[in-house]
Amino acid sequence: MRIAYYIQGEGSGHVFRSLPVIRHLQQSHQVRLIANNKAYKVLTNLGYQVAKINGSSLAYNNNKMNYIKTLINFLESSPEILKMVFSKELKDLAKFNPDLIISDFEPTGFYLGNFLRIPVIAIDNINLITQCKNFEYPIKYLLHFLMAKLITKTWSPSANYYYVPSFIKLKTKKNVELIEPIIREEILKLSPIDQGHILVYLSSKTPHLLELLKKYPQKEFYVFGYDREYTEENLHFRKYGDGFTKLFESASAVIANGGFSFISEAIYLKKPIYSIPIAKHFEQLLNALNLEKMGYGNWSRKANESDLIKFINNLDYYRKNLGEFQRRDNSSFWQSLDNKLLELKQQKERFSYFPQLYKR
Structure with missing residues (x-):
């Protein structure tokens, strides 16, 4: 055809x-x-x-x-x-x-x-x-x-x-x-592990979130979406490329807006997700609501310390729920x-x- x-x-x-x-x-x-x-x-x-x-x-x-x-x-x-x-x-x-x-x-x-x-x-x-x-x-x-x-x-x-x-x-x-x-073939081939860092993937820049992440110096955050490469305290800014997939595969959890494709890939890799949907973007809001309903993570209308603490403190709970997810090609x-x-x-x-x- x-x-x-x-x-x-x-x-x-x-x-x-x-x-x-x-x-x-x-x-x-x-x-x-x-x-x-x-x-x-x-x-x-x-x-x-x-x-x-x-x-x-x-x-x-x-x-x-x-x-x-x-x-x-x-x-x-x-x-x-x-x-x-x-x-x-x-x-x-x-x-x-x-x-x-x-x-x-x-x-x-x-x-x-x-x-x-x-x-x-x-x-x-x-x-x-x-x-x-x-x-x-x-x-x-x-x-x-x-x-x-x-x-x-x-x-x-x-x-x-x-x-x-x-x-x-x-x-x-x-x-x-x-x-x-x-799910992309590149993601299907991965063997996810947990090396302790959190992957931050933002299609919409969120400066307030970055300031919140600095309050957790014991956590390393790899940040994509700012199109630059440098380190600021515990924030490691990276450009999207080959390194993204490796950091995704080995992340302990992910933080993102509410895009469906990335959330789907995170679920497939069984990574807990903290979602910050773009305000008034109904489709992203719906993705975040469903994410929380399934127990795979939580979300905020705007990044805040209370929800971020809840997310980090409940990673084991989210992982348990994600463990029941049946991976399919x-x-x-x-x-x-x-x-x-x-x-x-x-x-x-x-x-x-x-x-x-x-x-x-």
């Missing part, structure tokens, strides 16, 4: 989740990669051929999610994106003539697939907000949920089938399959995906003018 794979470039989670899927698909299919922002940079640095597209991004203000600004960004960028999409990208897509589109929360793939009646598969955890029914959250976050649902529906409007990675069991809508989190998902690809290929329907819309 010819598969066009669109990847959202906001943060690292989308591209790191997509990498194992891309490698699996390339064993049997022709795969054209289309990405924006960080996803484009990561893939090209790894040697992949990638078509670059413009993309809207989530908006933040003082480490807080700004839903209104995010929607405005999307609307403001839409004319330029549409101009690019319905010229260069549409022409390139016609030349490739895909049997199917896969999108990890990249709007272009969804809109083109729906417009051209090319089957679309969505693979991303954020669609849990729109495609699952019984997740729980405090009522005070209702407005955040409604705004997140609106943005998710805008960026991911419609697909023939949804794969929603999740570490909790939920009821789903029709044409939705809840799957185990997709991605094989069951590969089987389901392969079957779904064949099914959708047989059902594909296109407008008569595509791909003849452009001469090859």
Whole structure:
């Protein structure tokens, strides 16, 4: 099959989740990669051929999610994106003539697939907000949920089938399959140990947290996310690279924001997690709530000494709960995906003018 794979470039989670899927698909299919922002940079640095597209991004203000600004960004960028999409990208897509589109929360793939009646598969955890029914959250976050649902529906409007990675069991809508989190091969190969240090991985800079960590000189903290390398008291700042995986493998615990992919990998490695979700970011909040519910760690709306002490003092409790987690590889998902690809290929329907819309 010819598969066009669109990847959202906001943060690292989308591209790191997509990498194992891309490698699996390339064993049997022709795969054209289309990405924006960080996803484009990561893939090209790894040697992949990638078509670059413009993309809207989530908006933040003082480490807080700004839903209104995010929607405005999307609307403001839409004319330029549409101009690019319905010229260069549409022409390139016609030349490739895909049997199917896969999108990890990249709007272009969804809109083109729906417009051209090319089957679309969505693979991303954020669609849990729109495609699952019984997740729980405090009522005070209702407005955040409604705004997140609106943005998710805008960026991911419609697909023939949804794969929603999740570490909790939920009821789903029709044409939705809840799957185990997709784990990178690099993580699957690790043999986790505990060498006493704590790994800090921040997509959003949190100076207040760093000051709190200095109050524990008996603990060594390796901090990623500041793109620099130096040591300040018990804080060892490192740039993301090969050293990250080794420090992750040997960490006693981890501290992070609320990104799904990193939390999933930490659970797989059975590392207790202290989560500080980006404020007003409902998806990250939901990840943190589920993390605490499972007993794998705790979380704070804002880093504070009380919650940090609770986390450090209860590491053995979190490890005990994580010890009951059954580690699995991605094989069951590969089987389901392969079957779904064949099914959708047989059902594909296109407008008569595509791909003849452009001469090859």
